[in-house]
Amino acid sequence: xxxxxxxxxxxxxxGQDLDAILIHKIYKSKALYVRPSKPIxxxxxxxxxxxxxxxxxxxxxxxxxxSSQGQPSNPTWDSFSSLAAASTQSAPAPSxxxxxxxxxxxxxxxxxAQLSTSSSEGTSGLSANYNSYLTxxxxxxxxSSDDEELNKAILASLQTESCPPTCSVPVKDLLQDLAxxxxxxxxxxxxxxxxxxxxxxxxxxKRGTYDPCNTMSVRFSDDMGVHEEAVDLGGPRREFLRLLxxxxxxxxxxxGQDGRMNLALDSAALREDRYFIAGRAIAVSLVHGGPPAxxxxxxxxxxxxxxxxxxKPTLEDVADRDxxxxxxxxxxxxxxxxxxxxxxxxxxxxANAGCxxxxxxxxxxxxxxADILMxxxxxxxxxPFERYVFSCWSS
Numbered sequence: 001x002x003x004x005x006x007x008x009x010x011x012x013x014x015g016q017d018l019d020a021i022l023i024h025k026i027y028k029s030k031a032l033y034v035r036p037s038k039p040i041x042x043x044x045x046x047x048x049x050x051x052x053x054x055x056x057x058x059x060x061x062x063x064x065x066x067s068s069q070g071q072p073s074n075p076t077w078d079s080f081s082s083l084a085a086a087s088t089q090s091a092p093a094p095s096x097x098x099x100x101x102x103x104x105x106x107x108x109x110x111x112x113a114q115l116s117t118s119s120s121e122g123t124s125g126l127s128a129n130y131n132s133y134l135t136x137x138x139x140x141x142x143x144s145s146d147d148e149e150l151n152k153a154i155l156a157s158l159q160t161e162s163c164p165p166t167c168s169v170p171v172k173d174l175l176q177d178l179a180x181x182x183x184x185x186x187x188x189x190x191x192x193x194x195x196x197x198x199x200x201x202x203x204x205x206k207r208g209t210y211d212p213c214n215t216m217s218v219r220f221s222d223d224m225g226v227h228e229e230a231v232d233l234g235g236p237r238r239e240f241l242r243l244l245x246x247x248x249x250x251x252x253x254x255x256g257q258d259g260r261m262n263l264a265l266d267s268a269a270l271r272e273d274r275y276f277i278a279g280r281a282i283a284v285s286l287v288h289g290g291p292p293a294x295x296x297x298x299x300x301x302x303x304x305x306x307x308x309x310x311x312k313p314t315l316e317d318v319a320d321r322d323x324x325x326x327x328x329x330x331x332x333x334x335x336x337x338x339x340x341x342x343x344x345x346x347x348x349x350x351a352n353a354g355c356x357x358x359x360x361x362x363x364x365x366x367x368x369x370a371d372i373l374m375x376x377x378x379x380x381x382x383x384p385f386e387r388y389v390f391s392c393w394s395s
Contacts, residue, residue: 007033175286175287178287179287179288179289181213182213182214182215182287182288183211183213183214183215184215186211186214186215187214187215187216187217188204188207188209188210188211188212188214188215188216188217189204189217189218189219190204190216190217190218190219190240191203191204191219191221192204192218192219192220192221192240192243193220193221193222193223194220194222194243195223197240197243197244197246197247198244198247198248198251201240201244201247201277201281202274202277205277205280205281206277212280212283212284212287216237216240216284216288217237218236218237218239218240219236220236220239220240237288237289237290238289238290241284241285241288241289241290241291242290242291244281244285244290245281245282245285245290245291245292245293245295248278248281248282248293248295249261249295251269251274251278252264252266252268252269253266253269253274253275253278253384254295255319256297256317256319257316258295259294259295259297260295260297260298260316260317261295261296261297261300262297262299262300262317262319262377262381263275263300263381263384263385263388264319264381264384265380265381265384266384269384270383270384270387273387275384275385275387275388275391276387276388276390276391277391278388278391279387279388279389279390279391280391283391297317299311299312299313299314299317299377299378303378303385304389308378308379308382308385311377311378313373313374313376313377313378314373315327315328315331315373317373317376317377318373318376318377320376323346323349323376326342326345326346327346327369327372327373329342329345330342330343330346330365330368330369330372331365331366331369333362333365334362335362336359336360336361336362339359339362339364339365340359343359343368346372350372353371353372353375353376353380354375355368355371355372355375
């Protein structure tokens with residue numbers, strides 16, 4: 001079967017059988033290539049001189065039935081043979097009565113005419129047989145649930161085999177490939193005030209004419225709207241990207257310690273879709289020669305690379321100091337009584353987070369702390385995270 005750029009063989013498990021019905025089902029969505037163990041059609045055409053006589057052997061449906069009497073009976077094959085015989089008999093036979101106007105031709109021309117006539121008759125017979133075959137195949141029922149499950153198992157095994165091992169591309173090469181896609185003949189203009197860099201970037205990114213593949217043309221201005229006299233040959237663009245990356249961790253979209261920032265939940269930023277702009281700003285900065293976002297926490301970086309389900313937030317990722325102290329108190333409990341008393345202080349929070357449960361053992365505190373951290377750092381900001389990630393990959 002063709003999988004990708006190579007051919008693979010089906011991998012069958014114990015009890016699976018690649019029969020004709022299953023091949024028919026797979027053929028609906030896959031192209032099958034069969035390599036026979038021996039030649040199916042032998043070339044019996046030989047070169048003969050003009051003096052040799054051409055012999056032609058024809059088989060009628062009666063001869064075919066007589067030759068197949070020694071074979072075991074098969075209902076499907078019998079129906080196919082009867083349909084083929086009926087289609088052959090229904091074809092118009094050439095007239096045996098010679099025409100009144102006859103023309104004498106050489107023997108070589110007669111032999112060529114006979115060969116062309118026999119080949120055309122054979123082609124029409126094969127076409128009729130193939131149409132009969134399609135009629136028989138269409139009548140087969142493929143509603144068996146067992147065969148469908150077997151088909152899915154075979155296709156799954158083929159897809160597993162056809163998937164090549166993922167090769168990691170260096171980040172440097174990836175950024176260089178993206179930088180080659182920048183169109184230096186078109187510009188996307190940004191009018192930036194140094195005191196409100198983020199607001200100016202949001203206006204520029206939301207502009208209808210903005211295209212991330214165009215070159216960025218940046219002009220700085222003061223509070224009075226007076227533009228700086230400078231031509232953007234790369235310096236103003238890099239300065240703008242540097243100021244933009246410095247302004248992002250100071251916004252309401254991020255929280256936490258310096259160098260360990262996580263996404264914060266801000267309703268205004270979510271309503272104005274600023275998380276999408278933040279992700280686009282980081283992606284554009286990397287491709288257009290700006291600095292990277294070095295303020296992201298290891299937890300947020302792991303969520304971006306491997307997915308939020310694979311992240312493991314720690315107590316340092318909680319920006320709320322009061323909540324961090326209460327979680328730390330739960331983690332340091334030594335008895336079940338201390339655990340119950342510490343969890344009572346977070347009863348409303350645990351109910352809203354879906355972490356409220358009946359604690360019976362001291363060992364339950366580890367799972368409780370892990371659930372609280374996962375909710376506070378990851379699940380609580382899942383909406384902003386999805387917009388942030390979507391902008392990073394779509395930019």
